[in-house]
Amino acid sequence: MNDTVRHDPGRAATGEMRDTRTRIQRVALDLFTERGYDKTSLREIAERLGVTKAALYYHFKSKEEIVESFLSDRLEEIDELIAWLRTQPRTPEVRREFILRYVETLHAGRYQPVMRFLESNQAVVKGMPIGLKLRERFQALVAALVDPAAPLTDQLRIAMGLWALHSSWFVLTAPEVTDEQRQEAALQVALELVSRPARSG
Amino acid sequence: MNDTVRHDPGRAATGEMRDTRTRIQRVALDLFTERGYDKTSLREIAERLGVTKAALYYHFKSKEEIVESFLSDRLEEIDELIAWLRTQPRTPEVRREFILRYVETLHAGRYQPVMRFLESNQAVVKGMPIGLKLRERFQALVAALVDPAAPLTDQLRIAMGLWALHSSWFVLTAPEVTDEQRQEAALQVALELVSRPARSG
DNA sequence: GTCTATACGATGATAGAC
DNA sequence: GTCTATCATCGTATAGAC
Numbered sequence: 001m002n003d004t005v006r007h008d009p010g011r012a013a014t015g016e017m018r019d020t021r022t023r024i025q026r027v028a029l030d031l032f033t034e035r036g037y038d039k040t041s042l043r044e045i046a047e048r049l050g051v052t053k054a055a056l057y058y059h060f061k062s063k064e065e066i067v068e069s070f071l072s073d074r075l076e077e078i079d080e081l082i083a084w085l086r087t088q089p090r091t092p093e094v095r096r097e098f099i100l101r102y103v104e105t106l107h108a109g110r111y112q113p114v115m116r117f118l119e120s121n122q123a124v125v126k127g128m129p130i131g132l133k134l135r136e137r138f139q140a141l142v143a144a145l146v147d148p149a150a151p152l153t154d155q156l157r158i159a160m161g162l163w164a165l166h167s168s169w170f171v172l173t174a175p176e177v178t179d180e181q182r183q184e185a186a187l188q189v190a191l192e193l194v195s196r197p198a199r200s201g
Numbered sequence: 202m203n204d205t206v207r208h209d210p211g212r213a214a215t216g217e218m219r220d221t222r223t224r225i226q227r228v229a230l231d232l233f234t235e236r237g238y239d240k241t242s243l244r245e246i247a248e249r250l251g252v253t254k255a256a257l258y259y260h261f262k263s264k265e266e267i268v269e270s271f272l273s274d275r276l277e278e279i280d281e282l283i284a285w286l287r288t289q290p291r292t293p294e295v296r297r298e299f300i301l302r303y304v305e306t307l308h309a310g311r312y313q314p315v316m317r318f319l320e321s322n323q324a325v326v327k328g329m330p331i332g333l334k335l336r337e338r339f340q341a342l343v344a345a346l347v348d349p350a351a352p353l354t355d356q357l358r359i360a361m362g363l364w365a366l367h368s369s370w371f372v373l374t375a376p377e378v379t380d381e382q383r384q385e386a387a388l389q390v391a392l393e394l395v396s397r398p399a400r401s402g
Numbered sequence: 403g404t405c406t407a408t409a410c411g412a413t414g415a416t417a418g419a420c
Numbered sequence: 421g422t423c424t425a426t427c428a429t430c431g432t433a434t435a436g437a438c
Contacts, residue, residue: 043412168357252405
């Protein structure tokens, strides 16, 4: 699901073009996350791929569109999760099941780097149409997990549970800790946070 | 403590200069947080203040230095918190007391907008020397709150507790919720997260 | 001491040749 | 599908007005 072509222009399947497009996406995502979106010039990306700046403009009509190309995939995935959630009651059990499904989409689609990019470049993404949509979906996600009329603490706990899944890398910085350990810890903390039922006060 | 002059150049107390400098900081912090650091041009900031771009360069020798000017204040505050923490044992009680002190510095110094800026522009700040220092301090803070040899879940819970204090605004987006309600909920969730003692597994 | 005028190199983007 | 050439705008720098 993660590597599917989005809009298939004629003879694309032969390889050359899609390959370049995919390589641009990968290099861009890496650089955008490491050094930041604005500090990464198109010239850098082009040089790393052995082409010129203008060549990128054949595959993407703007720098912003490169970002859209990997964020929109994530958006779809989240929409599916919301759709499933809306067929379920808002119970701790469903929330735990949801967390498991959520991390599965994160790993299966290799979206962990995408979510890292999102966090690192919040302000940048917020100014893009795709960023607004993503914000909406995350709100919808939380609203589907917990009643918006519930106490704020309950809503916050659950939102932070989701958040923990993304930001464990940022928060657990010891060099001898592996990504797997981080993810395992994040999963456990997330499950704890969404399991707590609503309590008044 | 929040509005103190940092380096007092001669007859500064008369007002004119410090006023402009402070106004630049305020406008810049606002714009940087809303639209992002890189998307905010110095021309915009200057125009909003009714001066020219070059005037900003009299008060700050670079765009980055504007950011440093409000981040370094926060850095000092955190250093003091770390110093206090190191005189204390790493118990849930101390952590709760710490959380109360932490939110106090956040409100007394009006650092909530600064922390919001930090989160929104993570990638940008990471590339600055002051950003590296801040990262170090936050690691040191977590290490002073919980034994780095403790289970990862314990470390993550406590780090997320700190995080909740900053990001409640981002996560609780309902328009009818006031900032005070948000902060109160964040405080409660933070206290819960740091109160949990270490448990194996 | 506080600011304006002006210019420099690099950036994202566009147009048109091959 | 990729290139060269070109553009406005950006952060930065300096010279000089008051």
